Amino acid sequence: MQQEKDINKDNHRPFIMKALIVVFVFVFSLSFMLGRYPILPWEFIRIIGAKIFPIARTWKPQMETILFQVRFPRIFMTALIGAGLSCAGAVLQGVFHNPMVSPEMLGASAGAGFGAALALILSLSSFTVSLYSFGFGLLAVAIVCFIDKTVHSPSYLTIVLAGVVVKALFTEGISFIKLVADTTDTLPAITYWLMGSLASIRMEDVMLFAPVIIIGMIPLVLLRWKINVMTMGDDAASSMGLSVKKLRLCIIIAATLITAACVCVSGMIGWVGLVVPHLARMLVGPDYRKLISASMLLGATYLLIVDNFARLMTTSEIPIGILTAFFGAPFFLYLIMREGKRT
Numbered sequence: 001m002q003q004e005k006d007i008n009k010d011n012h013r014p015f016i017m018k019a020l021i022v023v024f025v026f027v028f029s030l031s032f033m034l035g036r037y038p039i040l041p042w043e044f045i046r047i048i049g050a051k052i053f054p055i056a057r058t059w060k061p062q063m064e065t066i067l068f069q070v071r072f073p074r075i076f077m078t079a080l081i082g083a084g085l086s087c088a089g090a091v092l093q094g095v096f097h098n099p100m101v102s103p104e105m106l107g108a109s110a111g112a113g114f115g116a117a118l119a120l121i122l123s124l125s126s127f128t129v130s131l132y133s134f135g136f137g138l139l140a141v142a143i144v145c146f147i148d149k150t151v152h153s154p155s156y157l158t159i160v161l162a163g164v165v166v167k168a169l170f171t172e173g174i175s176f177i178k179l180v181a182d183t184t185d186t187l188p189a190i191t192y193w194l195m196g197s198l199a200s201i202r203m204e205d206v207m208l209f210a211p212v213i214i215i216g217m218i219p220l221v222l223l224r225w226k227i228n229v230m231t232m233g234d235d236a237a238s239s240m241g242l243s244v245k246k247l248r249l250c251i252i253i254a255a256t257l258i259t260a261a262c263v264c265v266s267g268m269i270g271w272v273g274l275v276v277p278h279l280a281r282m283l284v285g286p287d288y289r290k291l292i293s294a295s296m297l298l299g300a301t302y303l304l305i306v307d308n309f310a311r312l313m314t315t316s317e318i319p320i321g322i323l324t325a326f327f328g329a330p331f332f333l334y335l336i337m338r339e340g341k342r343t
Contacts, residue, residue: 035311044067081269083297085303094291104167106144107143109167110170113267116190118132121190141256145249197320213257271327
């Protein structure tokens with residue numbers, strides 16, 4: 001009976017992947033039409049088509065400005081951030097054999113948040129805030145890797161525990177900066193940044209950080225076959241000729257690049273890298289040849305939907321980090337209860 005269920009699930013997986021692609025394209029396109037200044041579907045099609053075909057411009061110039069200069073950077077980076085965090089979360093959960101691991105677990109998010117808070121209290125430019133955030137995110141994971149190498153008997157648990165410690169240290173550093181920050185100006189800016197927001201994304205952010213996220217995802221996609229082997233354990237992977245330590249370090253570096261680049265653009269957005277891979281695993285199974293692609297599509301679609309809610313629910317935009325926690329935490333609780341009933 002169980003074998004028949006597995007066979008039926010395998011037969012439906014190609015359809016599921018196609019459905020995920022269709023849903024993502026639909027949500028991605030719809031996001032361009034939604035906002036304080038809505039754009040009708042046929043107007044959106046004509047504006048896009050005018051870039052390729054000689055179509056008479058019957059729309060207002062403001063529409064084209066809003067579409068390409070305001071909404072495109074935000075929507076493109078939202079989809080890329082969702083895909084990147086979900087891809088990193090799915091890979092780290094498999095490599096560390098721990099379903100509770102997320103991109104934030106290694107301390108990259110906390111380090112990036114500390115860097116941004118430090119730059120804000122020093123009254124540096126927005127570009128410098130992003131650079132500080134990116135640099136301290138990398139530094140946090142570098143400390144974790146250093147701790148792992150200095151331990152005589154390194155293991156997956158050592159890296160996770162080192163990540164928890166480093167994350168706690170940088171989180172307390174953020175608390176100290178908030179304590180000494182100016183309550184009328186700097187403290188609100190730090191608090192708002194830490195809650196996560198996609199409102200201030202500009203084309204410069206796309207040009208600077210989108211390549212970093214893509215560069216981080218490429219090795220994870222290329223190594224998906226080897227990640228499948230690593231999920232069987234270090235001994236099994238080593239017996240098949242894999243250099244487990246080097247491969248794990250490569251995966252950690254790639255996931256860190258993704259996480260640090262995402263956080264320095266959007267602020268701290270939680271739950272995406274934790275919840276979405278579990279949902280993708282429910283749909284396409286644990287095979288990383290399909291799981292990584294499904295996680296990226298689901299993550300991009302999910303974050304686009306949440307960002308649309310953040311833009312439209314109230315007159316003043318809601319920080320997206322609040323909504324991802326509001327939607328993600330109950331769903332993750334549902335997953336825990338579901339697995340508990342199965343057991």
